[in-house]
Amino acid sequence: MVDKSNKEAKKKQTIKSWNRPDGPLNIWRIIEGEEHQNDGTKKKIKFSIQDIPEEHYQDVIKHMCDYFVADEVTCQCSKIKDDEEALNDFRILWDYLLKIGISVAAYKLDSNNQIQELAGVNILFPVTDEIEEAIQNFMKNFKSQGSRKIFEFMHDLNEKAPDVRDIYKVDTYISALGLSVHPNFRGQKLGVRLLESRTDIGRKYGLTATSTAFTAPASQIQAERAGFETVFEQDYASVLDDEGSLIFPNIKSKSVKIMVKKLN
Numbered sequence: 001m002v003d004k005s006n007k008e009a010k011k012k013q014t015i016k017s018w019n020r021p022d023g024p025l026n027i028w029r030i031i032e033g034e035e036h037q038n039d040g041t042k043k044k045i046k047f048s049i050q051d052i053p054e055e056h057y058q059d060v061i062k063h064m065c066d067y068f069v070a071d072e073v074t075c076q077c078s079k080i081k082d083d084e085e086a087l088n089d090f091r092i093l094w095d096y097l098l099k100i101g102i103s104v105a106a107y108k109l110d111s112n113n114q115i116q117e118l119a120g121v122n123i124l125f126p127v128t129d130e131i132e133e134a135i136q137n138f139m140k141n142f143k144s145q146g147s148r149k150i151f152e153f154m155h156d157l158n159e160k161a162p163d164v165r166d167i168y169k170v171d172t173y174i175s176a177l178g179l180s181v182h183p184n185f186r187g188q189k190l191g192v193r194l195l196e197s198r199t200d201i202g203r204k205y206g207l208t209a210t211s212t213a214f215t216a217p218a219s220q221i222q223a224e225r226a227g228f229e230t231v232f233e234q235d236y237a238s239v240l241d242d243e244g245s246l247i248f249p250n251i252k253s254k255s256v257k258i259m260v261k262k263l264n
Contacts, residue, residue, distance in 0.1 A: 015172045017130040020101035020205070025051040028104065028200040033119075033188045035108070046109045047119055047190065049197050057098045060105065060121050061091050068180040073216045074153070077251040078146040086144035093138045097125045097177055102205065104197050106181070106190045120181035122194040126207055127175050153239065153247060154213055161232035161258040164211035168262050173209040174198055179219055191219065195226035202263030211260045216253040228259035 027050040034042040052060055065087050069075040080086045097103065106120040125131055139155070142148045164173050181190045198210050212228075214220045220230075235255045239247045 015128050018126045018128045018172065025053060026200075026204060027051075028197045029193070030109075030113075031193060033108075033185070033190070035184070046113070047185075047193075048107045048109055048113075048115065049104060049193055050107065051101070052098060052103050052105045052121070053115070054099075056105070056115075056118070057095065059118055060098060060103075060123075061094050063118055063121060063182065064094055064123070064178055064180060065091065067182060068178050071180065072178070073251050073253040074150050074248055077248045078150060080144075080146055080150075083144050083146050086142075086147040089138075089142040089144050089147040093135070094123055094178070096134065096138065097123050100125050100131070102126065102174070102201055104194055104201065106185070106194060108185070118182065119185040120190045120194055121178070122176055122180075122197075123178045124174055124176050124198070124201070126172050126205075128172055149247060157213055157232075157234060157256060157258065160234070161211075164209050164231075164260045167231065167260060168209040170209045172207060173211055174202060174207050174263070175210070176212045179222075189222075189225075191222040192225045195223055195228070198261070199227075199263045208263050209260065210263055211258060213256055214259055215256045220257050220259070223257075223259045226261070228261045230257045230259050232258040 027048055029049045031047050031049065033045050033047050035045050037043055065081075069080045069087065069090065075081070078086070080090070102125065103121065103123045105118060105122075107115045108117040108119050110116040139148060139151045142151070165171060179191060179194060181194075202208055202210065210228075212223070214223050233255050236248050236251045236253060237246070241247050
C-alpha cells in the first residue's frame with residue numbers, strides 16, 4: 001500500500017510546469033560508427049546525437065511502433081504490436097511527449113553531415129505536475145486494456161520506488177518513455193550514448209537528475225554503463241493482478257529496475 005502522506009509530500013516537491021526555452025536544435029555530440037554493406041564489408045559513418053526536428057516526429061513514432069513495442073518485454077508479453085488500439089494509445093502519448101522538445105535521437109549522417117536516417121531514439125520529458133497530470137489523463141483514456149495494464153504497472157512501480165527528488169534534493173527530473181535502436185545499428189553502444197546525452201540535456205536546461213524504469217537486462221546494462229545506479233528492483237514473478245495471476249506471464253526478463261543518475 002502506498003503511503004498517501006508520502007505521495008502528497010512528493011507532489012509538493014514537484015514544480016508545476018516546464019517549457020523548453022526557445023532556441024535552435026541542440027547537437028549534443030557527433031560520434032563515429034559503422035554500417036554493414038551488402039558485400040559483407042563495413043563502412044565508416046557518423047551519427048549525430050541530437051534534438052529531434054519537429055518534421056521527424058512521425059518518423060520517430062513509426063520507429064517506436066515498429067521496433068520498440070516489438071522488443072520491449074512488457075509490450076512483447078502483452079502483444080502490443082498486434083493490438084491496434086494499444087498502438088494508437090502509444091502514438092498519442094509519444095506525440096505529446098515529443099512536442100515537449102527534449103527527446104533525443106541518433107541520426108546517421110550523410111557525406112555532407114546532414115540527417116540521413118534515424119538510428120535510435122530516447123523519448124524524454126521533465127517530470128512536473130502538469131506533465132504528470134497529462135500522462136494520467138492519457139492513461140484514463142486508453143482504449144486498450146494492454147496499454148492500460150503496462151502504464152498502471154509502471155505508475156505503481158514508481159510509487160513504490162525511492163523518489164529521485166528526495167535522493168538528489170531536486171524539484172524535477174528527466175524521465176523517459178522508450179529507448180530504442182534500429183536493428184541495423186545495434187551493437188555500437190548507441191543506446192549508451194543516448195543515455196549519456198541526458199547529462200548534456202540536464203546541464204542545458206537545469207534538470208540535474210534522471211530516473212527511469214529499465215525493464216530488461218539489455219537496457220539495464222546500458223544504463224549501468226551510462227552511469228545509472230539501481231534504487232529499486234521488482235521481480236516480474238511478484239507482479240500479480242487482483243485474482244493472484246501473473247500480469248506478465250512468460251515475460252522474457254527476470255525483473256524491472258528503477259535506475260537513477262545525478263546529471264552534473
